[in-house]
Amino acid sequence: MEAVFVIVGGGIAGVTCAETLAFFEPEKSIILLSESSLIKTVTNLHAITKILTNFDIKEISAQEFSTKHSNITVIHDTLIEINDEEHFIKTKDSKTIKYQYLCLCTGAEPKLIPQANEFPEILGIRDTDSVESVVQKVKESKKIIIVGNGGIASELVYKIQNAEIHWVIKDRHIAATFVDPGAAEFFQPSLEKREMCEPPVSKRMRYKEEEFKKSGAALGPDWYKNLIINGANAEVPSSVTVHYQSEVSSVKKPASSVFPLEVNLTDGEKIDCDLVISATGVSARRNFTTKNNFELSEDGGIQVNEYMQTNLLNIYAAGDICSANWPVAKHWFQMKLWTQARQMGCYAAKSMVGHLNGEEVLQDFCFEMFAHSTRLFGYKVILLGLFNGQKLGTNYEILLRMTKGLEYIKFVLENDKLQGAVLIGDTDLEEMAENLILNQIDLSPYGDDILNPDIDIEDYFD
Numbered sequence: 001m002e003a004v005f006v007i008v009g010g011g012i013a014g015v016t017c018a019e020t021l022a023f024f025e026p027e028k029s030i031i032l033l034s035e036s037s038l039i040k041t042v043t044n045l046h047a048i049t050k051i052l053t054n055f056d057i058k059e060i061s062a063q064e065f066s067t068k069h070s071n072i073t074v075i076h077d078t079l080i081e082i083n084d085e086e087h088f089i090k091t092k093d094s095k096t097i098k099y100q101y102l103c104l105c106t107g108a109e110p111k112l113i114p115q116a117n118e119f120p121e122i123l124g125i126r127d128t129d130s131v132e133s134v135v136q137k138v139k140e141s142k143k144i145i146i147v148g149n150g151g152i153a154s155e156l157v158y159k160i161q162n163a164e165i166h167w168v169i170k171d172r173h174i175a176a177t178f179v180d181p182g183a184a185e186f187f188q189p190s191l192e193k194r195e196m197c198e199p200p201v202s203k204r205m206r207y208k209e210e211e212f213k214k215s216g217a218a219l220g221p222d223w224y225k226n227l228i229i230n231g232a233n234a235e236v237p238s239s240v241t242v243h244y245q246s247e248v249s250s251v252k253k254p255a256s257s258v259f260p261l262e263v264n265l266t267d268g269e270k271i272d273c274d275l276v277i278s279a280t281g282v283s284a285r286r287n288f289t290t291k292n293n294f295e296l297s298e299d300g301g302i303q304v305n306e307y308m309q310t311n312l313l314n315i316y317a318a319g320d321i322c323s324a325n326w327p328v329a330k331h332w333f334q335m336k337l338w339t340q341a342r343q344m345g346c347y348a349a350k351s352m353v354g355h356l357n358g359e360e361v362l363q364d365f366c367f368e369m370f371a372h373s374t375r376l377f378g379y380k381v382i383l384l385g386l387f388n389g390q391k392l393g394t395n396y397e398i399l400l401r402m403t404k405g406l407e408y409i410k411f412v413l414e415n416d417k418l419q420g421a422v423l424i425g426d427t428d429l430e431e432m433a434e435n436l437i438l439n440q441i442d443l444s445p446y447g448d449d450i451l452n453p454d455i456d457i458e459d460y461f462d
């Protein structure tokens with residue numbers, strides 16, 4: 001087989017890349033190689049601001065996807081080898097596919113705590129199937145340990161009802177991947193008064209994947225929206241105990257206990273439990289060989305330059321598999337999130353098209369500023385620019401406005417110019433904050449009024 005463009009991976013990055021290629025080059029052949037039988041497409045895309053977007057993810061079958069794009073052939077198979085010298089790849093089902101341009105979008109896999117190899121009661125979350133098995137296990141559990149402090153752990157702690165939850169985090173405050181201690185304090189009451197949800201109406205299509213196709217794409221932003229996760233402890237009100245600055249040191253079968261696991265923490269505490277959910281980050285998924293080596297970053301990601309090109313000729317990479325290795329704009333940095341997977345997939349396609357046609361490629365505007373919209377503990381959360389003072393050392397000021405249970409707004413300023421913002425709740429400030437960061441307007445004339453709720457600050461900038 002052969003194609004001008006071969007894309008590997010049916011997640012957000014790979015599918016966006018294939019769709020963008022099909023749009024710009026409707027006459028050229030495109031092959032999308034996907035290990036999972038479901039393809040993740042982006043729907044209901046809408047721009048909140050210039051850079052910030054919201055979208056839903058719809059999982060569709062490979063057949064439905066190919067019908068929509070006449071020049072894309074979807075092959076349901078696994079990449080095992082890249083011959084980067086003769087420009088072809090080999091798959092698990094012994095297919096050989098020649099490419100002119102190859103884009104790798106194989107994503108990342110969860111980094112579980114090391115003890116997960118020994119105990120089936122330690123689970124991670126990656127795709128729809130793994131969510132289902134976690135939900136099933138939680139149903140049978142009265143006491144659960146959640147390890148990790150990112151978005152997935154925070155959502156699970158918030159969603160699980162009818163169980164005693166022990167949340168083990170290595171930081172001094174909750175949700176540290178995204179927010180500072182002040183915002184963590186703002187979220188704290190949500191831990192006691194967690195959401196009681198209605199039974200879910202799942203928008204996802206239900207396909208049962210065969211055993212060997214289990215390693216599907218990472219979930220999309222809607223994975224938890226309608227999820228109800230109930231434990232087995234309906235008689236006792238659910239509770240969350242946070243174990244700060246600690247990690248799992250060892251796990252064993254207890255000598256005598258009703259619980260199957262005994263978990264020891266680095267702070268010396270011992271907890272017996274039914275289940276451990278490990279949500280401790282991801283590592284790049286490089287499950288194939290090459291003739292020459294890729295240049296890798298410290299976290300194992302394939303390094304890409306400002307055109308999403310790897311060091312190997314005509315091979316590009318996008319999404320969770322890659323590590324940005326270009327002199328990035330002051331207000332941008334990489335985080336393994338669906339927003340960036342989509343942006344990178346799209347931009348890799350534009351770069352390949354530009355290089356094929358000998359056209360100049362200009363970097364996409366989205367790489368000017370970090371922007372992410374999510375939900376944490378039931379609140380809308382928007383993170384813009386250097387929202388935690390990243391890259392600024394100690395040379396910055398913080399302006400804060402907080403109304404308990406309603407909103408938390410943090411502006412990060414350097415030399416009276418806005419560098420980043422955390423907007424929690426329905427603040428309606430995202431557009432203004434984005435403009436202030438991008439335009440670097442001198443805010444010294446406004447002083448603290450910039451966050452004065454009695455002044456409609458947007459009037460200043462009209």
Ligand SMILES: Cc1cc2nc3c(=O)[nH]c(=O)nc-3n(C[C@H](O)[C@H](O)[C@H](O)COP(=O)(O)OP(=O)(O)OC[C@H]3O[C@@H](n4cnc5c(N)ncnc54)[C@H](O)[C@@H]3O)c2cc1C
Nearest residue numbers: 009010011012013035079107217218319320336337338341
């Ligand atoms: C539980 C969970 C919740 C998350 N929540 C959020 C959130 O709320 N907000 C957010 O922004 N991000 C979230 N993320 C992260 C986000 O899902 C990822 O950043 C994003 O999906 C990455 O997209 P990708 O296309 O690079 O990789 P993936 O979506 O992982 O897709 C990789 C694809 O490559 C395929 N593949 C892998 N190896 C091969 C091979 N050798 N041959 C063929 N195909 C292969 C896989 O089957 C898969 O289809 C979450 C992740 C998880 C796991």
